[in-house]
Amino acid sequence: MRVRRLAAWTALPLAVTLGLVACGSGGDGGSGESDPNAAVRIEIAEPQHLVPTDTNETSGSQVLSALFSPLVDYDEAHKPYEVAAESITSEDNTTWTVKLKDGYTFHNGEAVTADNYIDAWNYGAYAPNGQNSSFFFEKIAGYDDLQGENPSARTLSGLAKVDDLTFTVTLSQPYSEFKSMLGYTAFYPLPKAAFSAPGELTEEYEQAPIGQGPFKMKGTWQHDAKVEVERYEAYPGEQPKVAGVEFRIYQQLTAAYADVLSDNLDVIKTIPTENLSTAAVDLGDRFQQSPASALHFLSFPTFQEEFSDPDVRKAISMAIDRDEITTSIFKDSQQPARSFVSPVVAGYRENTIGAAGEFDPDRAKALYQAAGGPSKITLSYNGDGGHKDWIDATCNQLKANLGVDCVGNAEPKFADLLTKVKAKQPVGLFRLGWVMDYPSMENYLAPLFSSNGSSNYYGYRNAEFDRLLAEGISAPSEEEAIQKYQAAEDLLAEDLPVVPLRYGQNNFGHSTKVKNVEMDVFDRINLLQIEAVK
């Protein structure tokens, strides 16, 4: 009797006691007070990788921007200036000489030498290493020999050491803006300690990357939780104004937003869409916006008969009210676009598409009918990217302003859309976006619009455009290059292979505990500027 009674009661509170034991860590947990030397907390997503040549998403590159110092950074006019490099020069735009500043050391004490750059770049370019950013090295001579399953070489023939602080980079063809490329994550050096054998990275390196930047790792990468870094006192460049940074990993932006509202997190890099309309009220002047490199556009399948006439394309462009859509659908979180490159690159000009960018339903309709545009338009998009609203709005505008029938067609995933588009299946107009790899007009024009561009899915071919672009790429100076690019962009405005719709914008916010929060062109918080208050 006694035993049975006991049993009846144990079944019930078992879970309770277990719960208390498991959770009885109790605690302090509070957000704590901050002082001028406090650490700041910045929201990121779980990085995919933390090896410089393997990192091409913003979360990973944000962390690496703390650990590494780039060769160049960009000024107000989006022109590169030297940081870790003393000088980057070239006589002929083919052979570039990179001189490093003396005094830089890795966080493990190793002095930074030319070898560190050469080893890192070779590792990144070698195809069997499967590095995400390997394409950044494709302009360097010998890149092709490192491709394929069994490459014939392990090192780039274009990289040569001159002395400990100098190396030369030989490109396979002249490129006037090579210096602009060097600011991105892929071009960071790697210490000797990162390699277990020549050309082989140790497994542990990625868990606690050793860099030569203003911050060093504090502990290791705690997956799904955080990455912590602290000030590296021996950094010879501009010292950061905070003692350290905790990159806190969030899966959902709404959670990060709630934390910023309650000062539990200092910086959120992207305000979630559902909070955009209230962010200005919630955060006041702590809600900030800055131009980003993203360009969103609608592409025409120019290889199809019905869209081969530029007048049809211009009429469609004129029938879309960009300002209305950015305001009512995007709540001004993006900006209307009327050019083919983003405002964050040197050489950008406003409104290069001219009349085609003006909202003019009457002229649009007349032009459309004169050119004999199709009576039914399909707008294809990927259903996983939150595009439905603006596609539907655009369709409604086309219906109303051109008197055509218009439907939105959602492909489940971006990959599905790309597959159909690559196979030239008739999907009608389709949406695409472009985020730059390095700040140069060339990085928009070449992949998107040149005849053999890697992302030219709309079959646009213009020999004159290709010629101007090639001239720009090999122009003797940056200024002349930009002139050629601009001339090429003008041709695009005449042909209008795509309709530029919107520029991306960084919509970020911060807590009351930090100030001087700035975002750079690669959508990263500037860690040298940010300050903790109180």
Added chain:
Amino acid sequence: MFRFIVRRLLQMIVAFFGTTLIVYALMFAGQGDPIQALAGERPVTEAQRAYLTEKYHLDATGVGGFFYRYFDYLSNLLRGDLGESLTGRSIGDILAAAWPVTIKLALIAIAVAVIFGVTAGVLAGIRRASIFDNATLLLTLLVLGIPTIVLAPLAQYYLGVRWQLFPPTAGADPDFYALLLPGIVLGSLSLATALRLTRTSVAENLRADYVRTARSKGLPRRRVVSVHVLRNSLIPVITFLGVELGNLMSGAIITEGVFNIPGVGFNLFRGIRTEDGPLVVGIVSVLVVVYLVANLVVDILYAVLDPRIRYE
């Protein structure tokens, strides 16, 4: 009893392989282009594509390719290797990091359900048709009617952000207090169900013959309720809670997301979103085991609660 447990364990093995096969097949069939999904909308270089395709045998397609990849996966699994996610992390490590916090959360939720749900259910059952009974009926209906996807952000906004009673998110290494709010949110649905179940069951048993007998024997009321009624009333509740524990461990996708708790649901959600087949199958395989064990424990508890139930 021993034979029963052995038989159940053997059944578990069959069930385990059956479910992994089905889940693997579903992921395989539903997989579009995981490499592109991983890269978002960025172009994927040929080198990167070739590297990942070879590493994860993504070129093995069709029925033959499916069985090739499934048996490859299975043979690794038997060696205790859950494989690597598409971002190159060991799935064993991911799970080892994710489980503790998910278990804590699930236990808090169950504790909330038991402490408040069962207690209130017993009270409501004893005092049928009282104000307390009607009030709990109304409240539980309300809770059952609000899905977690609404309840969690609301609780976070009001209790976490506006009134600052709880930290709005828990993070990776949370203390008990930080997990309390997500635990309550997660447990509220189980709480409501447990309350309704207990109430009905207690109310019914109070009218049973053996209760009348016990009363007429002159046993004190407290003893009648706590030993005779409660014990018999708990059988359906224990069944429910046992299954619910398995549910809570896997199903906290929304709660873990809202409160930023990097547990199992959090990783499962990421795996599904990025079409990370190995990660999803790895997590689901372990969840299957959790379910099976939870069910076994429930069945054994039956026998403890009701000696008439014998497993032979």
